Each structure stands twice: as C-alpha cells, then as structure tokens.
Amino acid sequence: MKTFVLRSALLSGAAVALAILPSAPASAHVGVDAPDATKGGWSTLSFRVPTESDTASTTELTVAFPEGVDFEYVATRTKPGWTVTKADGESVTWTAEKGYAIAPGEFDVFDLRVGPLPTDADTLEFPATQTYSDGTTVAWDQPTPESGEEPERPAPVVTLGEASEDGHGAHGADSDDTSSEAADADSSSGGVDGWLVAGVAVLALALGALGASLIRRRPRNR
Known part of the structure; x- marks a missing residue:
C-alpha cells in the first residue's frame, strides 16, 4: 500500500514539474x-x-x-x-x-x-x-x-x-559579438534552469507531504 502511494506521489510531482516547463514553438521555419x-x-x-x-x-x-x-x-x-x-x-x-x-x-x-x-x-x-x-x-x-x-x-x-x-x-x-552572444546564451540557459529548479522544488514538496502523511498513519506501539 505504501509503495503504491509513494509511486502515485512521484508520478503526480513529475507531472506538475513537466506542466510548468516552457513548451516548444508550434511551428518551425527559416x-x-x-x-x-x-x-x-x-x-x-x-x-x-x-x-x-x-x-x-x-x-x-x-x-x-x-x-x-x-x-x-x-x-x-x-x-x-x-x-x-x-x-x-x-x-x-x-x-x-x-x-x-x-x-x-x-x-x-x-x-x-x-x-x-x-x-x-x-x-x-x-x-x-x-x-x-x-x-x-x-x-x-x-x-x-x-x-x-x-x-x-x-x-x-x-x-x-x-x-x-x-x-x-x-x-x-x-x-566583438562574443560577449553579447554569450549573454544571450546565459540568459536562455538561465530561463530553462529556473523552470527546472521550480519543477524539482514542486516534486520535493510533494514527497515531503507524502512522508509526513505516512508518519501520521504509522500505528503507535501499545
């Protein structure tokens, strides 16, 4: 039962993380x-x-x-x-x-x-x-x-x-175009990295909530 709940939480967290990532352009041309x-x-x-x-x-x-x-x-x-x-x-x-x-x-x-x-x-x-x-x-x-x-x-x-x-x-x-091109690349990379960090944070929160829930459900020793 615990394994099933943990797997469900992981899938839900991953889905949320992917949902907030930017999507690819709808069309491609020169x-x-x-x-x-x-x-x-x-x-x-x-x-x-x-x-x-x-x-x-x-x-x-x-x-x-x-x-x-x-x-x-x-x-x-x-x-x-x-x-x-x-x-x-x-x-x-x-x-x-x-x-x-x-x-x-x-x-x-x-x-x-x-x-x-x-x-x-x-x-x-x-x-x-x-x-x-x-x-x-x-x-x-x-x-x-x-x-x-x-x-x-x-x-x-x-x-x-x-x-x-x-x-x-x-x-x-x-x-020299090197500095401007590097800045553009860093800016683009930073934007993607920011989305990835946000996705990982959402996943971590989901796992934390699951852990707290499992601890609360654990039967106490009598």
Missing part, C-alpha cells in the same frame, strides 16, 4: 535573429534553418538582401562543411559538402555580418530559399502583413532599433 540591429549600425544576422521534411535533408540556403539596400560590408562566419558564394551584393548562398547537410528533425544556424544598416527603415526582409536533397525548394519570401498574421512561408525579418545618442548603433567590422 527565421533570423539580430538583437544588435540598429539604424545606421552594424549587425550579426543569425539565420535559423530547420529541416521540416521527414525524408530529405537541407543541402543549400540562399539569403537575398532587402530590395534597395546596398550594404558596404558583408562577411560570413566560417562554417566547416559548407561552401559560401556571394552574388554581387545581392545574396549569399551556403551549400553543404558531403556529410554536412541538415538532416530531418535537425536545424543549423548561418551567420552574416553586415553594415551599415539603413537609417530610413524600421524593418528589413531577407527572402530565403531552402533546397532539399530530393531537389525540392522552399521559398521563404512572403511578407508579413500589418495585421501581424503570419503567412505560410514568411520571409525572415529584422527589426531595427533606434541609434544611440552618438548617432551610431553597434558598428564596425571588428566589433
């Missing part, structure tokens, strides 16, 4: 992160590329630059297993070498350093084309309407923040 993007500044653009196919791998990604925007500086981060082709300031293409394609159920990140960013725009769209090993291509190029309702194949969008008081954002080809 997107971009650029937390340091400001008007007139420089930014590292990180394109997230998930493989949504169940049978084919992602072998190529092409990112087109926003229409009417001519960046003075474009650099790609070194990425083993992928070759890079730049098309005259219009686009960048990453092509996987043998054994480096993104398998089904996996994702990868491709980084660009660009600048300066325009000062007369609030957002920038970077249409992307994803190519699979079976020859299928997916164009992520649909604009998101002002209503905010996401289309089926949205183009990656970068939102530009306002420039700092000196008129510049984070800029320069030699700017």
Whole structure:
C-alpha cells in the first residue's frame, strides 16, 4: 500500500514539474535573429534553418538582401562543411559538402555580418530559399502583413532599433559579438534552469507531504 502511494506521489510531482516547463514553438521555419540591429549600425544576422521534411535533408540556403539596400560590408562566419558564394551584393548562398547537410528533425544556424544598416527603415526582409536533397525548394519570401498574421512561408525579418545618442548603433567590422552572444546564451540557459529548479522544488514538496502523511498513519506501539 505504501509503495503504491509513494509511486502515485512521484508520478503526480513529475507531472506538475513537466506542466510548468516552457513548451516548444508550434511551428518551425527559416527565421533570423539580430538583437544588435540598429539604424545606421552594424549587425550579426543569425539565420535559423530547420529541416521540416521527414525524408530529405537541407543541402543549400540562399539569403537575398532587402530590395534597395546596398550594404558596404558583408562577411560570413566560417562554417566547416559548407561552401559560401556571394552574388554581387545581392545574396549569399551556403551549400553543404558531403556529410554536412541538415538532416530531418535537425536545424543549423548561418551567420552574416553586415553594415551599415539603413537609417530610413524600421524593418528589413531577407527572402530565403531552402533546397532539399530530393531537389525540392522552399521559398521563404512572403511578407508579413500589418495585421501581424503570419503567412505560410514568411520571409525572415529584422527589426531595427533606434541609434544611440552618438548617432551610431553597434558598428564596425571588428566589433566583438562574443560577449553579447554569450549573454544571450546565459540568459536562455538561465530561463530553462529556473523552470527546472521550480519543477524539482514542486516534486520535493510533494514527497515531503507524502512522508509526513505516512508518519501520521504509522500505528503507535501499545
């Protein structure tokens, strides 16, 4: 009887702990992160590329630059297993070498350093084309309407923040992104760790309550 009660308490505590953990995003598509993007500044653009196919791998990604925007500086981060082709300031293409394609159920990140960013725009769209090993291509190029309702194949969008008081954002080809990236990683990790600690605390409380209940039920010696 005690074993059954203990097992039930453990399962209930685990269920509560899992219930308070954050859930995974409901959809996956090619997107971009650029937390340091400001008007007139420089930014590292990180394109997230998930493989949504169940049978084919992602072998190529092409990112087109926003229409009417001519960046003075474009650099790609070194990425083993992928070759890079730049098309005259219009686009960048990453092509996987043998054994480096993104398998089904996996994702990868491709980084660009660009600048300066325009000062007369609030957002920038970077249409992307994803190519699979079976020859299928997916164009992520649909604009998101002002209503905010996401289309089926949205183009990656970068939102530009306002420039700092000196008129510049984070800029320069030699700017070190390591500290900001590390801070973002620590922040993300800290959020997940916080949820895990909360779940363990809930489980510990459930076990404590069970122990107290069993002690109260133990027959006294006469």
